[in-house]
Amino acid sequence: MKIVYTDVLVIGGGLAGLRTAVGVKQRGFDTIVLSLVPAKRSHSAAAQGGMQASLGNSAMGSGDNEDVHFEDTVKGSDWGADQRVARMFTHVAPKAIRELAGWGVPWNRVKQGEREAVINAERVVITESAAAHGLITARDFGGTKKWRTCYTSDGTGHAMLFALGDQTVANAIPVMERMEAVALIHEGGRCYGAVVRSLVSGELTAFLARATTVATGGYGRIYRVSTNAVICEGTGTAIALETGVAELGNMEAVQFHPTAIVPAGILTTEGCRGDGGILRDVDGHRFMPDYEPEKRELASRDVVSRRMTEHMRKGRGVKSPYGDHLWLDISVLGKEHVHKNLREVTDICRYFLGIDPANDWIPVRPTQHYSMGGIRTDHRGESTTLKGLFACGEAACWDMHGFNRLGGNSVAETVVAGMIVSEFIADYCADSASDINVSTGLVREFVERERAQLDALVAGRGSESATAIRQRMEEIMIDQVGIFRTGNELDRAVTELEDLLRRSRNLAVRYPNPGANPELVAAYRLPKMLKLALCAALGARQRTESRGAHFREDFPQRNDRDWLNRSITTWPAPEASLPKLDYEAIAVTDMELPPGFRGYGTRNHIDHPDSPARHAEIEKILQAVDADDRHARQRALMPFDHLLPEKYRPRNQRLETSA
Amino acid sequence: MKKSLLPARLDLAQSITGLVLAVFMAFHLIFDSSILLGAGAFAFVSGALECELFFGEKIPLITTAVVIVIFAIFIAHAGLAMRKFPQNAAQYRTMRSHMKEMRHGDTSLWWLQIWTGFAMFFLASVHLYIMMTQPQTIGPAGSAYRIVFEWKWPLYLVLTIAVVLHAAVGLYRLALKWGWFEGQNPNRRRKTLKKAVWIVTVVYLTMSLAALGAFIHIGLTGQDHFGNAVEGIAR
């Protein structure tokens, strides 16, 4: 039995994983990164549009600061977010941008003088100040009050991931590619590392660490069509679930992106609409203003996706062999803008659709895009129930996104969480309480269990087809646990998924090779994915309200009275076929921003009984504080500084000193 | 340890020697083709190059001296360029199969340069040796005699084709290698350069082969193609 020891095992080589590894390494701890693919190929590379941070440099971002970013984030989350975490996040995001600039991310810059932009399908002239010239600029994204999304053309994730990948090499951090964590090793509520399978040789290795970090990204591939990379199968989240100890949060909160191309499901960035692109229906009519007169195409993603689906249900979609779709029109932006600033989009249209988006409309429809749910952690990134297990990035429910994350907040989360969580991990490792004193017997037990399961699959005594079951799961998820949900359909979904999970314990593998064997890989991942699907479906069935991305047609109101809480799922026993569902209350009484109207969608929600009291209290607190000192006001309402690692506490400098 | 500056120097030297040779050849082939204007023209040109105008008589030693210089540059260039040849059978095979699969224009052009260079290594050495040792024979009659009766025409035929291709392609690659003439749109410029390569090749080949024909004509008939008698090529 091969055992590798390290201080910090980081499972996942995307933005979140790499930033965490760099952080702990710089604090002097040994770390190893595991990844299914070369780190720079992680899904983070696909993020196009940008990263939110309230620098406030550009004219349209002027006056921006942490407070505005915080408010947007919390409203975007439909009040599902942990407001303290959202505060920590918005405070550190500008630091993250600046750190990355120092590491070479070529953020687009402000150019002084006049320039043309398209806002609301009209050309307008924006004048940038000379003082801001050369500072990092930002573009508009859905659900934000200010232009706050920093970008490098439309390859932001790529530029960020490559800068971090380079830092990983600079810090001599080993990245073990084509290595898949298949189980976490744990005992007595403490995580000790993971059992890891080589995708090349099939060999199993035990990695033991003081701290284990899961940064494995989202689980979009449980859906039939997803903008996610094909490796986004959520196995990292699933192995945490399979411990039976770690909790997952808000698994039903799944985001759909309004504009993925049809049929390939490849994303065209929100930047298309941010830059002024518009949506049209079968008649070429721009329909979003009919539904959302104020925010139009730039309402938050869940809203736009629902409106599009609604519009298609009314028969206004364009028929195609691959189902209905609508049009995204960026030709209004002009050829030069499209070919220069939306280059990846141009490439995608050219290669996958054979069209030039500067002339032609792009066929789009809402498609699964982001997993708000994940491993539930405290503000330090540690699992609430399994000590020594940390999580960050899309795999985590740290919880700054609540039930809907804003565009550009996700890559920002990955690096910000990486910065913050790595400090807490380092603190944890510095404490002798993190010493590993685990018996090899336990390690052997975990390795042997995995080996036995793999051997059973290879022995080929099963009869079910992994492909068939997987396809069915994907269909159920997209049809019944999708954008619009109803109790009846969710009931059916849960029942059928349960059945699929049972059947998945009897899989057949045709090609009996224990080493590199894509079929075997698909087979052992399937039950893990089904478990995640069940968590999402069951969570959705139980949640009889609509919040953020979770929309119940039979319960269209947001119901703060009964549902201002986080869904928490655990897997009770290996042989169980359903997760256990609990709820974690979100207290209104200490919120900085008590629940209210999001500013888009319909204004109909059921108030929380504590809301009026908290509103009144806030009023009173604010009266006692200097109205001009926004920091003092914020501190009086909901202090969060003390939660941050010390090095990230200083205030962010801005061009406008008043901000 | 500081890295040696030698590789930079050698790379530069390879290009400079190539460039000098190419420029030399551009003139050489024009002078050589003066035969197309008649035996008198060639006699005049070859005389002029041996400073007849200066001293009133030909000084063959000047030719010998120039040949020595060119020979030296030639050997230097060949030596430098040979570092780029496939070093062993495995490399050779890899390159062959790579080219066959890729069917890529510029890679094939390089292969052409290797082979033409390889051929010139022998052919041009013979030519240079003769020019160095028998400069006094240069002239409409002597040259024609050499080409026809000393059986040099096959050598010149191959050498002409080789040198024109090698030099034209060499200049094209030189421009790309150092980023000359990139202009606003390097991709389009590259296409233009490539077109120029083919034009130069065709012009020079036509001209030089016609000149070779003219020499042969003189050798066989004793007169140039304008009918002027050329003395002194009796066998």
Place this chain on the structure above:
Amino acid sequence: MSNETASAARTLTLRILRHNPQDPASEPRWARYELEEYEGMTLFIALNEIRERFEPSLQFDFVCRAGICGSCGMVVNGRPGLACRTLTSTLPSEITLAPLPAFKLIGDLSVDTGQWMRGMSERLETWIHEQAETDLHALEERMEPELAEQIYELDRCIECGCCIAACGTARMREDFVGAVGLNKLARFRLDPHNARTDADLYELIGDDDGVFGCMTLLGCHDVCPKELPLQTQIAFLRRKMVTVS
């Protein structure tokens, strides 16, 4: 989206070079598979279909399936390129697929570009060597907007390895850095945060395994799926490295 019946469906023949170096008994061989083509079919779709229907053991790599991540470089009808964004309709009905040469073969169409790139990165130290540590709390250093765009232009490399596979020099001489590394150095050279001088770069690429090894074959430039200006960048570095000396 035209109607599916509009064009007569072709039958595609895919010839795939198969070999599993993990298995001592395996020898490289060509395997043939036949598929019905349909509209919008890419090599990503075709290969997955082959795996699902005929050949569960077939190895290949796709991650983003959108031409963004660089995982799926392979030799398609003789030319290195990204399989995921290659529509079969742009190819003849007989398609040959082989793994990228010059990289370690993992199996069938899957090669180890990751470790190769890491090695290149370590060798050339392809990261910003900062002049001073960034103050995270202060305004960022200014940069001309055009310069930022220029850097991004070169930053777009996805490390797919196509330029290495297409380079005769890299094929013949294993130690040659290749276009990907040279482009990276050109990219970092532009960055004002960067503290390395040309003399420092000379230490890394001032020899025949470095920039002087490049024979201007331009296969790299012509296959790069991101259409990076490799030709001009290598020329630029060559000029700089010669003037350093």
